[in-house]
Amino acid sequence: MVSLLDIIGPVMVGPSSSHTAGACRIGLFARALAGGQPGSARVELHGSFARTGVGHGTDRAIVGGLLGFQPDDERLRASLELAREAGLDVSFANTTLRGEHHPNTARLTLTRGDRTIAVTGSSIGAGRISITGIDGYPVEITGALPTLVFVAPDVPGIVAAATSALAGESANIATMRVSRRRKGGEAIHVYELDSAPSDGAVEAIRALGVRMVRAVPRVA
Amino acid sequence: MFDSVREAVDRAAREGVSLGEVALRAESEAGLRSRVEVEAALARALQVMRGAIDRGRQGDLRSVSGLVGGDAALVARSPGPLGGTLFTDVLSGALAVQEVNAAMGVIVAAPTAGGAGVLPGVLLGLGTRCRLDDATLVRGLAAAGLVGAVVAVRASLSGAEGGCQAETGAAAAMAAAAGVEVLGGSPEEAEHAIGLTMQGTLGLVCDPLGGLVEVPCVYRNATGAAMALAGIEMALSGVRFPIPVDEVIDTMGEIGRRMDVRYRETAGGGLAATPTGRRLARERLVALKGKPS
Numbered sequence: 001m002v003s004l005l006d007i008i009g010p011v012m013v014g015p016s017s018s019h020t021a022g023a024c025r026i027g028l029f030a031r032a033l034a035g036g037q038p039g040s041a042r043v044e045l046h047g048s049f050a051r052t053g054v055g056h057g058t059d060r061a062i063v064g065g066l067l068g069f070q071p072d073d074e075r076l077r078a079s080l081e082l083a084r085e086a087g088l089d090v091s092f093a094n095t096t097l098r099g100e101h102h103p104n105t106a107r108l109t110l111t112r113g114d115r116t117i118a119v120t121g122s123s124i125g126a127g128r129i130s131i132t133g134i135d136g137y138p139v140e141i142t143g144a145l146p147t148l149v150f151v152a153p154d155v156p157g158i159v160a161a162a163t164s165a166l167a168g169e170s171a172n173i174a175t176m177r178v179s180r181r182r183k184g185g186e187a188i189h190v191y192e193l194d195s196a197p198s199d200g201a202v203e204a205i206r207a208l209g210v211r212m213v214r215a216v217p218r219v220a
Numbered sequence: 221m222f223d224s225v226r227e228a229v230d231r232a233a234r235e236g237v238s239l240g241e242v243a244l245r246a247e248s249e250a251g252l253r254s255r256v257e258v259e260a261a262l263a264r265a266l267q268v269m270r271g272a273i274d275r276g277r278q279g280d281l282r283s284v285s286g287l288v289g290g291d292a293a294l295v296a297r298s299p300g301p302l303g304g305t306l307f308t309d310v311l312s313g314a315l316a317v318q319e320v321n322a323a324m325g326v327i328v329a330a331p332t333a334g335g336a337g338v339l340p341g342v343l344l345g346l347g348t349r350c351r352l353d354d355a356t357l358v359r360g361l362a363a364a365g366l367v368g369a370v371v372a373v374r375a376s377l378s379g380a381e382g383g384c385q386a387e388t389g390a391a392a393a394m395a396a397a398a399g400v401e402v403l404g405g406s407p408e409e410a411e412h413a414i415g416l417t418m419q420g421t422l423g424l425v426c427d428p429l430g431g432l433v434e435v436p437c438v439y440r441n442a443t444g445a446a447m448a449l450a451g452i453e454m455a456l457s458g459v460r461f462p463i464p465v466d467e468v469i470d471t472m473g474e475i476g477r478r479m480d481v482r483y484r485e486t487a488g489g490g491l492a493a494t495p496t497g498r499r500l501a502r503e504r505l506v507a508l509k510g511k512p513s
Contacts, residue, residue, distance in 0.1 A: 015284070016433050
């Protein structure tokens with residue numbers, strides 16, 4: 001279903017909905033996963049992001065997202081300078097990621113305090129994104145809905161406990177996905193919700209003894 | 221939204237309203253947003269378009285690579301043989317928005333960032349010349365959005381998928397519908413304006429130097445706007461295009477699917493692959509990469 005406002009929009013900083021607006025959203029999503037503004041960020045650009053990213057402002061758009069700027073925020077243009085002022089240390093590298101990746105893909109490794117998180121995301125056209133990896137776990141997140149993410153022991157019963165905790169707080173699940181790197185280790189849980197989870201819902205999840213609980217607001 | 225322009229024109233005829241009004245009705249019926257919210261979002265888009273035209277016409281912006289900028293002001297200020305006409309307004313408006321886009325300013329993707337200059341150039345050019353109010357211009361945006369939605373479903377709005385015909389070509393078709401809407405033409409006239417415009421952009425390749433949304437994108441927005449003016453003028457004079465508009469849109473999709481990958485935003489063919497195109501891309505991209513970040 002195509003809406004009029006998908007066609008007449010979004011309002012955005014140019015020059016490219018995929019290389020600029022989508023790149024900014026990947027940065028915004030990663031910032032939320034880190035739990036706020038990171039102290040340092042290593043940005044690796046893959047494919048077309050590596051080839052023409054600088055000319056399209058992809059580097060500045062990603063860093064703008066890491067600073068919390070939206071795709072229509074004119075500060076995106078000056079984000080590299082603003083990052084320095086904000087105490088965000090950024091480094092860039094071109095890379096070829098292993099495996100199958102969309103041509104417009106970036107991997108962000110963010111350090112905040114004593115924690116480091118790696119986020120891989122692709123800009124898949126018209127400003128839409130897909131987050132495809134978190135700390136080596138394969139995921140598939142659009143950012144178009146509020147998203148709850150956590151890492152839990154890979155044991156039976158966690159999904160039931162999590163969904164009942166969410167149900168108890170009236171958070172309706174639109175999609176859910178659990179994936180792991182190996183059997184019996186840990187698994188990442190991703191729940192896309194119809195509305196932002198209440199503080200109570202987030203606390204109820206935390207109480208399950210899981211780690212890295214993050215409620216990411218919609219970024220698209 | 222609709223799967224075919226024909227279906228929308230039929231509904232407009234049945235209900236005795238314009239294509240833009242049908243678009244607004246269908247959008248609020250879809251249930252995601254109320255009519256008031258849709259109109260408010262389109263009114264904001266109109267303001268952003270206006271702001272981008274004003275900004276670009278100041279003439280001091282340069283693109284990230286430095287390849288483009290300043291031409292909107294040149295067209296607006298220097299009185300050529302067509303100086304001071306609707307035509308110069310439309311051309312400079314389309315150039316201005318696209319120069320702002322290339323300089324990382326704020327624009328409305330309509331339907332994409334690379335084709336964002338065509339619709340504001342035409343719509344606001346007509347708005348100024350004919351002293352149209354914002355409510356009328358919002359209906360023009362709605363008519364344009366309807367056409368873009370049909371193209372998205374039947375063909376493509378991505379240069380990487382369908383070449384420039386899917387970006388500035390689609391934008392020109394949208395602008396043609398908007399123009400007929402705000403000038404008070406009938407839904408049938410809008411239908412023919414879309415067809416007459418789009419037939420002129422079929423086959424247009426996407427061949428940006430160095431893969432950047434700069435050359436020829438900025439100029440192609442201006443020529444796309446000119447194509448829309450031609451379609452509007454012919455349709456409102458009574459010219460009827462014999463191929464139904466939905467078939468023209470399908471043709472655009474088919475040409476896009478068969479188009480060699482070199483002509484789909486990869487900078488592997490067309491103007492991007494000319495000796496000068498390659499040299500400029502090499503010089504500018506190297507210059508960019510050499511910039512301290």
